[in-house]
Amino acid sequence: MTGMKKNRGITRRKVLQSGASLAVGAGLITSIVRTTPARAAGGKVIIGAFADGGLTPFKEKIIPLAKEQGGFDIQFLEDEYGVTLEKWFADAQNSAGQYDLYLLDDPWVPQFGAADVLEDLGAGGIDGNDKDWIGSMIDMGFWPPRAGPRVKGFESAEPKLITVPFVGDLQTLTYRNDVYGSAPATWDELIAKGKEGVAAGKIKFPVVFRGVSGNPIVTSWYPVFLSFGGEFFDDKWNPTFNSEAGRASADFFVGTMKANTAPGVVEFDSDQEGAAILGGDAGAIIQYSGNALKADDAKQTKVPGKLDFGVVPKQVKAISQMGIFIAGVPKSAPNKANAIEFLKWYTSADAQKALATAGSIPVKRSGFAAEKPGNRLIPVALQQLDAGCLPRPRTPDWAKVEELLGIQLNKALQAGSGGGDALNTAAEQVKDYLTQAGYYK
Structure with missing residues (x-):
């Protein structure tokens, strides 16, 4: 332990x-x-x-x-x-x-x-x-x-x-109803209709998320990862988050999503992403319940009546993170x-x-x-x-796993590419750490 x-x-x-x-x-x-x-x-x-x-x-x-x-x-x-x-x-x-x-x-x-x-x-x-x-x-x-x-x-x-x-x-989707009409069912729809909203002058960028290294970026990437069909570990604690599905989710996250979000997202945490959706700049966000509910607080939002809630978009599934x-x-x-x-x-x-x-x-x-x-x-x-x-994997060592993974995802986000390679590096580091912790003896 x-x-x-x-x-x-x-x-x-x-x-x-x-x-x-x-x-x-x-x-x-x-x-x-x-x-x-x-x-x-x-x-x-x-x-x-x-x-x-x-x-x-x-x-x-x-x-x-x-x-x-x-x-x-x-x-x-x-x-x-x-x-x-x-x-x-x-x-x-x-x-x-x-x-x-x-x-x-x-x-x-x-x-x-x-x-x-x-x-x-x-x-x-x-x-x-x-x-x-x-x-x-x-x-x-x-x-x-x-x-x-x-x-x-x-x-x-x-x-x-x-x-x-x-x-x-738990995480759900918050979206601009004047941009999307109804909750976008897929990630591709979220990006495509979001771009239309940008072109129409309704928003500045389709999506916003947290990019800070560690817990913030992993939390934002997690529903993308799950929706692409990724799984974190096998039944022996071998890392599997760098599977083909996992790498595809990371490439989409650090590439396509970064290209359609706010400048400086690599330094965004909850306050910055919240300001983007509540201030009217972003078209959509995946966030936990309390921050989502700020959409109904007239003192906090500049776009009252324009923010609705929905299930997170899917690639092959529509799965969010629970905490x-x-x-x-x-x-x-x-x-x-x-x-x-x-x-x-x-x-x-x-x-x-x-x-x-x-x-x-x-x-x-x-x-x-x-x-x-x-x-x-x-x-x-x-x-x-x-x-x-x-939920996140049920291990006392999740904090360290999240730290190692978050560092690599943040580096890839800064570059705007290489998400799959970042997961490969993180998987090696996580494997080494868990080996030292005695997971495979």
Whole structure:
């Protein structure tokens, strides 16, 4: 298992910053949950979370409901994103017992799973096989993973449900409806109609994305890679992202997409790409939920009414990247039983509908049936989930893999060509790193 320092490279996307403005009145939410009889008093639950706008609907609307409907006394403790991984991992390893529940970034699950510091929630009565779960979300909660490659020492271990999805977050397409009319179905259509929009003077360039080395560029390239049919690793952790499909996706990304985006894209991060779509310069963007929702904030967009949401374009598939808030209960939790009961309540159909009504993407299919979803992205998110949405590979070493890959993609983006060669170089570097880490012994 890797040490904590190797995970410092993971950066949380700047997501869901406008979640609070999209929450609706508490009265409607309460009416939804009241259809279920109140549980016996649930007791104290101490939740550790990193500060993020994506949790605003939960804090403002769901915590009061948990008190009213389940008798749960929620203490919600926030820290900056950059310190929470090490803080919680130390808490769990040292059995300090300061928290009953961690709200993790999903790439952290393998590190906690490999250290065996989280409760088996399945044994606690939470059914990971419930068909109401969004399948690709609940799969992230198991360690070792139920499908795909496994790290050394866990090849034959029985998967346990050590975390459960908490708030959904995923990439979708945001596009100019006055340029495209409807969501472009393919990457070729996105570029071609975008060029028409440029010629008509409606936009300055068809597409915008993040080009900064590391997590930003890999996150932007990821849905292109998946849509071309790429896969990251085989079942033995051999890199396969430089397959023919992978190389084609990288060539398209650093070549065609760069030729049809903003100057200086190699230095773009979330703020710059967001300014391009909200300012009216770009025709389309693939982005995570919170940034997408800024399209409906009149204070942030210069093109109100002209931005719509859709499923990401396809080459052979239409698959985006998923990254969710996910909850785990440490074995040292002082109020362990309360925390598990809270998760049962929170993942009930009615509570999930309340979450959707508050403006967050639910984690169970029944939540998407809310009568009045809190924003118009929620039904599109379900369309994307059904079309295809995958997490990053389930390894404690993903941060290093992403770093190596991002460096090479950024170099190719600067050159405007050589994406396939960049993946070949990155594959060699990743193979060397994983060899040293003992993946192939």
